[in-house]
Amino acid sequence: MHLSKPRVIIIGAGFGGLNVAKNLRNTKYEIILIDKSNHHLFQPLLYQVATSALSPGDIAIPIRTVLRKAQNIQVIMNEVLSIELQKKIVHLTDGSLYYDYLVIAPGSQHSYFGNDHWQHYAPGLKSLSDALTIREKILTSFEFAERVYGTQNMYKYLTFVIVGGGPTGVELAGAIAEIGRKTMLADFPVLKDEDIRVLLIEAGSKLLASYSENLSKYTEEALKKLGVEVLFNEKVIDIYQSKVITNKREIISNNIIWAAGNSASKLLITLGVELDKYGRAIVKNDLSLPGHPEVFVIGDAACVYDQSNLPLPAIAPVAIQQGKFVANIIKSKVPTYNRPAFKYNDKGMMATIGRAKAVAMIKKFKIAGFFAWVLWSFVHIFFLIDFRNRFKVMLEWIWYYITYKPGARIIVYNKYQHKEKTPLNESV
């Protein structure tokens, strides 16, 4: 059954997919937006949920609420299992749907370089559920450490290992070091500053590889000031329940966090098209699949090169611009051979280090420190979805800045059980 209104199916309501939908709002197209979860997630601030600074509701908003006023958009919470390009069908868990246009924007997932069992011991940070898992693990570790204070077991609870020195690794390491030392020690007077170790493991020889040499160096120094041990040229060989083995050492830790690698969603495999080594679809310069001008791949799932033949980074601005670009192509209906090429307008990159420092590269400008952090705050607040979340998050930041008491240090699920019999202080 083919409808008179051309149907656009969008897979994924991240920055890319949501921007396609927004830009096709109230047009003559029938839009179906499919996502596994009910919310759009402001992923750049996800590390703040993992480190107790923000609540899930602060950085997420129901997709339906964002698109409430669009008459032509249907939102479906479901998983797309596979895509049949020849038949123009996507298969969901409970049915199948035709499309006239398809936009594939499912994002990426953690890549453990073929060691998928590591994910049980070293969770990564992609979803709210991931963030809460990490948060509860960190908070519970301090409780357990106090219970076994003075024994050898204590150290594994107070050693935090972050694998990967990209923006996520840097932001996590800074936040964990700061919250561990400034916030948690005040609540656990028996623990001492020197009991806490935060290690950032990087396989290469610099942090924030895509930043300038100076900013990388600044970041390294700033993290060291927060008490983070930065280890370079350190490759992870194996991970166990409470142990990381690298090419140089063994580290005993109950808190291993994976921020080392991403690969595109496995959904892309079902397309049967050419993928790059990160599992991303290789698209034409109009972001469509070769031979399928009606199918676009955008965001972290697409392999796109910029003017200097470098791959575009997997960041929100790229996905947002690609989303708008694809919506415009669909709306404009230019003949396939006449479509423009996607051009990324690089407005810069930034990453935070702890409570009040950041590094930023904006066009030719490279800045670091408090001013960069103020800029970072404004940019992130500005891009948060609705003005109410903006206001709440701003309040949280101001509160934390003043008091060092982040607002979400709540263990809800209590999944981690304390197993060792412990020498209680002054017990029977």
Add this chain to the structure above:
Amino acid sequence: MHLSKPRVIIIGAGFGGLNVAKNLRNTKYEIILIDKSNHHLFQPLLYQVATSALSPGDIAIPIRTVLRKAQNIQVIMNEVLSIELQKKIVHLTDGSLYYDYLVIAPGSQHSYFGNDHWQHYAPGLKSLSDALTIREKILTSFEFAERVYGTQNMYKYLTFVIVGGGPTGVELAGAIAEIGRKTMLADFPVLKDEDIRVLLIEAGSKLLASYSENLSKYTEEALKKLGVEVLFNEKVIDIYQSKVITNKREIISNNIIWAAGNSASKLLITLGVELDKYGRAIVKNDLSLPGHPEVFVIGDAACVYDQSNLPLPAIAPVAIQQGKFVANIIKSKVPTYNRPAFKYNDKGMMATIGRAKAVAMIKKFKIAGFFAWVLWSFVHIFFLIDFRNRFKVMLEWIWYYITYKPGARIIVYNKYQHKEKTPLNESV
């Protein structure tokens, strides 16, 4: 090993236990406060987390943070498995501790009247984890209902059954009816107002049994206006995955919430003392256990009668006053035979109905409607633990009052899977 500083162990950091600790802050006693979770929970607002209005962090605060400035208090996150009154020992999961004084304040749990398997189908509302379970079930139900729109299956997702017409049941029913009709329908345009049913089942013949006849009647009318079907003299006989059977009918529903009964913590059974039919310890008028002047039971775990020989209700003000009373007895060290009797200073009771109505009984005054709700808001904001939470919660309420967009409609865990193959609208 007995210490020179007398040791007070407090079990539970609810309203009762926390107030014992606060009132023994920086005294010559060594205080050990043990709780299963890391946070004090402001339980009167828990239904707002279950109905997406508030986030867990808004109504919970780490116990350690509340007691941060106390030099003599140690907080332990652990579970007390049993108590040996003769030896003056409590047993934890990982060790045991002596006490000189013991305050037992573990609260209550759901009671399914001997049908514990019902809890899988009809969760109750005691902890943040319970609240999030209920929240995700409600939110997911709307998603599923839309997927099966027009089929018989739709109704089970849009039928909400709350068992129990006490304050929790009334507050849940009002909030679910309102959020279902006002908020969710705007996000699910295909669903219609009349598709949603909210049923409140009460075994007795009035809502809010401990309130005056007029206020009960007002509550019933207000709920009906919100579209709640109130069923009286309706006893639950059995509960299945998606079905409640009462003495009068069968109701097909995927959303059954238990607000019907509580019993005291099972920890009390290990005492080997006399308990009432709700499993609560029968205490002397100084709240101590008969024959054990060094052991007190307070809050929901104690059976205490007021001057007119009526049992005190299981509400926060009772626990708070009892906590302060016991702390004073311990501090004052009056001989056992000279101890005062606990007297409850009844300041009233209140319950909300939806967004802007409430009923309240304050001494001789009985009020209902918008003014009662304003009063309710102020009282609850006032008693929220720290001023920051107060401010945040107030903002959330004002926002919801204006926009009908509660802030926490986020499905994080996605535990509920949609299983039926469905007739998708316009599918292949």
